[in-house]
Amino acid sequence: AQSVSQHNHHVILSEAASLELGCNYSYGGTVNLFWYVQYPGQHLQLLLKYFSGDPLVKGIKGFEAEFIKSKFSFNLRKPSVQWSDTAEYFCAVNSARPSGSARQLTFGSGTQLTVLP
Amino acid sequence: DSGVTQTPKHLITATGQRVTLRCSPRSGDLSVYWYQQSLDQGLQFLIQYYNGEERAKGNILERFSAQQFPDLHSELNLSSLELGDSALYFCASSGRGGPINSPLHFGNGTRLTVT
Numbered sequence: 001a002q003s004v005s006q007h008n009h010h011v012i013l014s015e016a017a018s019l020e021l022g023c024n025y026s027y028g029g030t031v032n033l034f035w036y037v038q039y040p041g042q043h044l045q046l047l048l049k050y051f052s053g054d055p056l057v058k059g060i061k062g063f064e065a066e067f068i069k070s071k072f073s074f075n076l077r078k079p080s081v082q083w084s085d086t087a088e089y090f091c092a093v094n095s096a097r098p099s100g101s102a103r104q105l106t107f108g109s110g111t112q113l114t115v116l117p
Numbered sequence: 118d119s120g121v122t123q124t125p126k127h128l129i130t131a132t133g134q135r136v137t138l139r140c141s142p143r144s145g146d147l148s149v150y151w152y153q154q155s156l157d158q159g160l161q162f163l164i165q166y167y168n169g170e171e172r173a174k175g176n177i178l179e180r181f182s183a184q185q186f187p188d189l190h191s192e193l194n195l196s197s198l199e200l201g202d203s204a205l206y207f208c209a210s211s212g213r214g215g216p217i218n219s220p221l222h223f224g225n226g227t228r229l230t231v232t
Contacts, residue, residue: 034220043119044207044223090160105221107152109159 002027004093006108013081014116021076021111023065023091033074034092034105035065044090050074061085083117120144123208123224131232135196138227142189142210148172149191150211150221151183155204166191198231205229 005024013019025031035047048059055067065076074091091108120143130136142149151163153176162175166185177183180198185191195202205228209221 036221036223043121043225044209044221045119046220049220105150106162107160 002031002093002095002106004091004106004108006089006091006111008111009109010112010114012114012116015083016080017115019076019078019081019085019113021089021091021113023074023076023108024072025074025091025093025106026072027093027095029095031093031095033065033067035059035063035074035076036090036092036107037087038090038110039087047076047089081113081115083115086113086115088112119222119224121208121210121222121224123206123227125227126225127228127230129230129232130198132198132200134198134231135194136198136229138193138195138206138208138229140191140193140208140210140224142191142208143222146210146212146222147189148211149185149189150209151177151191151193152207152209153204154207154226155201158204160207163193195229198229200231203229203231 003026007022033050036044037047038044047063048057050057050067058064063078065074067074088110090110092105094105122141124139147168150165153161163177164183165173169185180196183193205226207223207226209223211221
């Protein structure tokens, strides 16, 4: 079974600080990786995704993530955060060759990011 | 606006009761997913339907059931409610190919409080 770990439960940064949120997954096969963001009072929305190719993926709002296969990691980064980045961030994974329950996304427990003005 | 509609937004009920949560997927999306978000468990996949048929099952309790109707809307039925069922329940939809080729679009969720 696949699982996702987000070790940082709550991260507090000042504006303009750099951000890196950790995400590690466990799955023996080829995976698809996602980062979703949930702004306060809003629905979850896709930030970026990795299917194949360049392991450095760029998403919306200046976010990027790097897939490091050897480390089973897909960390989210942003060089300079803004107050508006305050949100909860979820890493998710599913099998690239899904069958049965692997079809669905498995989410991490989420990381709450608070950016202080 | 994700295009996924969930009703009601809030639901307060007592233990032992039964509730129904409703989800209308984004226009054209055939897949509907239900997730439970609680403080201690995070975002947990419950069940997926594709074009009316159950496609995948996650950590869904036997007291919970779901269905997807011919018009593609879905309902999640929660019965014999317990305090621990208090959570935010999200519905998401995706197009053909599931989350691989088509990202999930989430609704705003239904906040269930069991007292």
